[in-house]
Amino acid sequence: MPQTRSRTLTACALLASACAIGCAPRVVLVGDSAPARIGPGAKARLYTLQADGTWQLSGQAVPLPEGYYLVSPRWVEEAP
DSSP, rough: OOOHHHHHHHHHHHHHHHHHHHHHHOOOOOOOOOOEEETTTTTEEEEOTTSOOOEEEEESSSHHHHHHEEOOOOGGGGOO
């Protein structure tokens, strides 16, 4: 009986581990050689250009509309 219980617990632990590994969020790094588009349900803190020419980070994450483009700063020409 104890051996069966031990095997059952081991099998459950292995199954739980396999599920956790398979369901973990993945990070995909995107290069800056081309624009990317925002997917559904995206939220992020954003930098906004201030009147004095500086960039200020938002205090909270804001929802981003699906389909908006993301571009690298090197794609944007800033005014002098």
